[in-house]
Amino acid sequence: MPIDFKDSDTLRLITIDGRLDSAGSDEIATRFSAMASGAKPSVIVDLSQVSFLSSIGIRLIIQNAKSLQNKGGKMLLVTGDNEHVSGTLESTGISSLVPIFTNIQLAEQAIAG
Amino acid sequence: MIGVPLATLAINADRSEVRAAADWLHEVAHQYEVPQNKAIALDQCLDEVLMNIVMHGGSSATTTPVQLSFALTPKEVAITVSDSGKPFDPVNAPAKPRPMTLEEAEPGGLGLSIIKGLSNHINYEFKNGRNVLTFGVAI
Numbered sequence: 001m002p003i004d005f006k007d008s009d010t011l012r013l014i015t016i017d018g019r020l021d022s023a024g025s026d027e028i029a030t031r032f033s034a035m036a037s038g039a040k041p042s043v044i045v046d047l048s049q050v051s052f053l054s055s056i057g058i059r060l061i062i063q064n065a066k067s068l069q070n071k072g073g074k075m076l077l078v079t080g081d082n083e084h085v086s087g088t089l090e091s092t093g094i095s096s097l098v099p100i101f102t103n104i105q106l107a108e109q110a111i112a113g
Numbered sequence: 114m115i116g117v118p119l120a121t122l123a124i125n126a127d128r129s130e131v132r133a134a135a136d137w138l139h140e141v142a143h144q145y146e147v148p149q150n151k152a153i154a155l156d157q158c159l160d161e162v163l164m165n166i167v168m169h170g171g172s173s174a175t176t177t178p179v180q181l182s183f184a185l186t187p188k189e190v191a192i193t194v195s196d197s198g199k200p201f202d203p204v205n206a207p208a209k210p211r212p213m214t215l216e217e218a219e220p221g222g223l224g225l226s227i228i229k230g231l232s233n234h235i236n237y238e239f240k241n242g243r244n245v246l247t248f249g250v251a252i
Contacts, residue, residue, distance in 0.1 A: 093226070
């Protein structure tokens with residue numbers, strides 16, 4: 001299951017691709033936590049290529065968003081035009097806890113303030 | 114009415130078999146020309162239901178296979194899941210209050226919100242020592 005990151009000055013962009021069900025979440029959990037552990041204070045997680053998002057995948061995101069926040073950082077999510085992912089995030093209420101944007105530029109602008 | 118089952122599958126209540134159930138669902142949904150977005154909604158509900166059985170069903174969940182069946186009417190596509198785990202009625206389970214801040218957020222209890230949010234109807238009964246849960250999506 002592909003997960004990758006790219007850094008700029010103060011920002012890390014993590015891209016996740018594929019099926020974030022229990023098996024997919026288990027597969028990336030260690031790498032995701034390492035990537036989002038505060039090397040950069042702002043982390044944008046791009047979920048636009050995620051084909052399936054389960055509650056286990058959302059749990060993984062919440063755990064890492066909390067842990068990053070405890071270190072003074074901030075996580076933002078990008079869903080692109082992926083209605084499946086945005087609908088699932090909406091149904092669980094996580095959208096009011098972790099900011100969600102439709103594209104990376106908007107997320108970057110929010111960080112720049 | 115949810116119609117006569119068109120396909121069935123039995124799996125063990127084991128995390129490693131949950132994806133096989135998803136593959137089965139997509140194969141059957143494709144065979145019966147269920148729109149893909151509806152198949153994905155069912156897939157999501159099924160994943161949550163099965164993971165709930167695997168994680169919270171207790172030791173009795175693994176003593177018999179989990180039975181899945183697929184039914185289709187002109188208005189709805191539905192899955193019924195029957196398991197021998199601890200009795201659990203998701204229809205009447207209290208909804209977890211939504212956390213207001215990230216600090217308050219507990220990473221759990223989200224599966225029920227997903228099932229209730231994506232399905233158009235959900236029905237539960239405890240019958241012959243088994244949880245029998247049906248969830249349907251309108252087509």
